[in-house]
Amino acid sequence: MKKIILLVLSILVVLIISGCKSSFEYDYVTAENMEVFTLQYRVIEDVDSNYLSLDIYTDSSFINKPVIMYVHGGGLKNGDKTNAAAYLAKSNYFVSNDYVYVSINYRLSPEVVSPSHIEDVANAFMYIYENISNYGGNPNQIFIMGHSAGAYLVSLLATNEIYIEQAGGSLSMIKGVISLDTWTYMSIQGWQQEELSDDPLERIEAIPGNHVDVDKSIPPFLIFYRDGRKESAVEALQLAFVNLLTEKGYYAAAILCVGDSHRRVNQEVGTIDDQKTEIIMEFLDNPLIINSIAEMYQFKAN
Numbered sequence: 618m619k620k621i622i623l624l625v626l627s628i629l630v631v632l633i634i635s636g637c638k639s640s641f642e643y644d645y646v647t648a649e650n651m652e653v654f655t656l657q658y659r660v661i662e663d664v665d666s667n668y669l670s671l672d673i674y675t676d677s678s679f680i681n682k683p684v685i686m687y688v689h690g691g692g693l694k695n696g697d698k699t700n701a702a703a704y705l706a707k708s709n710y711f712v713s714n715d716y717v718y719v720s721i722n723y724r725l726s727p728e729v730v731s732p733s734h735i736e737d738v739a740n741a742f743m744y745i746y747e748n749i750s751n752y753g754g755n756p757n758q759i760f761i762m763g764h765s766a767g768a769y770l771v772s773l774l775a776t777n778e779i780y781i782e783q784a785g786g787s788l789s790m791i792k793g794v795i796s797l798d799t800w801t802y803m804s805i806q807g808w809q810q811e812e813l814s815d816d817p818l819e820r821i822e823a824i825p826g827n828h829v830d831v832d833k834s835i836p837p838f839l840i841f842y843r844d845g846r847k848e849s850a851v852e853a854l855q856l857a858f859v860n861l862l863t864e865k866g867y868y869a870a871a872i873l874c875v876g877d878s879h880r881r882v883n884q885e886v887g888t889i890d891d892q893k894t895e896i897i898m899e900f901l902d903n904p905l906i907i908n909s910i911a912e913m914y915q916f917k918a919n
Contacts, residue, residue, distance in 0.1 A: 643888040645706035648713045650676050654752060658744035659737065664724065671721040671741055672698055674708035679753025683760065683792075683901065684717045686745055690765025690799075690883070693734050693812040694726040702764070702880070706887035710894065716901070717754035719745055723770075726812035731823050732780065734812075738770045739784040746790055760793045760901060764883035766809070768799035769825070772858075775836055777828040789834040793904040795897055796840045798874075798882040800850070802826050802858035829861050837868035837904040841893060843877050868905050872896065 652675055659669040675682075689696040689703045698704065698720040711718040723737035746756045763771040774780055775794045781787060801808055803826040813820060821827055829835065842855045855871050862869040874882050874893065885891045 643706065643885060645888050646709050646713050648676065648709045650678070651709065651712045652677060659740045668722050668724045669737065671719055671744070672704065673752050674704070674712050674718040675752045675754070676712055679715070679717060681755045682715050682717050682753050683758035684719060684745065684749055684754040685711055686719045686721060686742060686759060686761045688721055688723070688738055688761070688763035688767035688770050690763065690767045691725070693766045693809050698722045702884045710887035714898065717749060717752060731813045732819060735770055735773050735780050736783070738774055739780040742774065742781065743784040743786050746786060758792055759790065760795065761791055762795035762797065764797040765799055765879065768796040769801045772796050772799065772802060772825040773823065776825040777822060778833065779822065787834065788836065791836045793836050793900060794838045795900065796838060797886065798841055798843050798879055800854045803854055826858055826861055829865050831865050835862070835867050838862055838870070839897065839900045840869065840871045841874055841882050842871065843879050843882050844873065844875050
């Protein structure tokens with residue numbers, strides 16, 4: 618087992634993971650009976666249906682299994698649900714562990730700007746909620762996960778209720794968030810400017826940290842971030858967001874992956890012997906991860 622060092626700040630748990638592989642070539646389990654269904658979750662005139670589609674990975678024997686919705690990265694202008702890092706190891710691993718796995722697409726810039734990306738993600742979530750029981754999933758146990766720009770989108774979906782409510786749902790439908798290395802929790806200053814709306818009000822809406830307040834149904838957050846960033850930047854971005862969540866009474870953990878690049882934080886999830894995956898499975902089993910980690914490692918969450 619690779620070594621984990623835990624630091625406890627208030628009810629914030631920060632884990633440090635070390636010892637990561639150096640390439641995308643890795644070993645992963647194979648789900649022998651896995652089935653794949655490609656479906657269109659939304660129809661918009663003159664928009665390629667692939668951008669509004671999702672892939673459901675399941676098993677014909679599944680009944681009422683928990684669900685993971687994955688949102689790919691790519692700076693809001695690149696990427697696809699069928700990129701290897703989006704589905705290959707992840708779908709096989711999670712289906713092998715009795716989870717329905719769903720990888721989604723959304724419209725990309727420059728053809729669109731915000732809030733089109735997050736509106737698509739919200740509509741994809743609601744399509745899954747309304748239809749996943751037909752594919753062995755439990756609509757009341759949907760977790761959302763994303764990498765990079767996808768991590769930004771799932772974080773925004775879980776904090777700014779306007780998007781999921783416009784799609785017909787509520788924040789309480791999201792059981793947990795797994796955010797794989799993004800830095801746009803508290804600010805979008807200087808980030809993807811061409812992909813964001815020029816409307817100042819929309820830019821305020823587009824910042825997850827602007828919507829963390831008490832008396833909302835914000836789900837637990839499990840946040841991973843890569844090594845090599847300046848400590849001041851991490852404190853102002855990832856840790857500031859986690860502190861904000863915990864100060865408002867929500868559950869959140871930030872995890873530093875020592876030796877991991879931005880890509881590897883994502884690529885290794887679902888691979889054999891990956892410690893991030895082990896922690897994710899603990900989180901999925903009990904989204905109140907701070908309590909479970911504190912008890913397991915004999916730390917007390919104040």
